[in-house]
Amino acid sequence: xxxxxxxxxxxxxxxxxxxxxxxxxxxxxxxxxxxxxxxxxxxxxxxxxxxxxxxxxxxxxxxxxxxxxxxxxxxxxxxxxxxxxxxxxxxxxxxxxxxxxxxxxxxxxxxxxxxxxxxxxxxxxxxxxxxxxxxxxxx
Numbered sequence: 001x002x003x004x005x006x007x008x009x010x011x012x013x014x015x016x017x018x019x020x021x022x023x024x025x026x027x028x029x030x031x032x033x034x035x036x037x038x039x040x041x042x043x044x045x046x047x048x049x050x051x052x053x054x055x056x057x058x059x060x061x062x063x064x065x066x067x068x069x070x071x072x073x074x075x076x077x078x079x080x081x082x083x084x085x086x087x088x089x090x091x092x093x094x095x096x097x098x099x100x101x102x103x104x105x106x107x108x109x110x111x112x113x114x115x116x117x118x119x120x121x122x123x124x125x126x127x128x129x130x131x132x133x134x135x136x137x138x139x
Contacts, residue, residue: 011046018126019047022101028053032060051101051124052131058095059135071098076137085109088116088137101125114138 035043061073
């Protein structure tokens with residue numbers, strides 16, 4: 001029996017079709033580790049929370065670093081000097097818009113004392129409104 005069919009794990013029960021379309025995945029904590037449920041099994045994340053987790057991962061992963069997902073991530077490489085604001089904006093937009101869960105995205109990049117501030121606004125497919133996110137990249 002698959003995890004999603006098991007009544008103990010019926011994570012999509014009560015979700016709208018739009019939220020179901022955002023998928024289900026393994027839950028990952030802020031340090032990149034898999035989370036365990038109280039049943040000592042892998043914790044799952046679904047709907048808007050899954051889309052938010054996917055967005056976070058897209059922005060944290062260097063494009064090309066995952067052999068089975070070569071287009072996932074951005075061209076912002078850890079340890080390298082940060083590119084110009086336009087290249088950062090394009091890299092982040094491309095990463096977000098490759099995912100069919102997101103219908104649109106806007107990125108504003110400002111520089112404050114060698115720190116690039118990214119104000120990101122993402123729209124989920126078949127929903128109203130934008131989700132704001134702010135990141136800081138230290139040059």
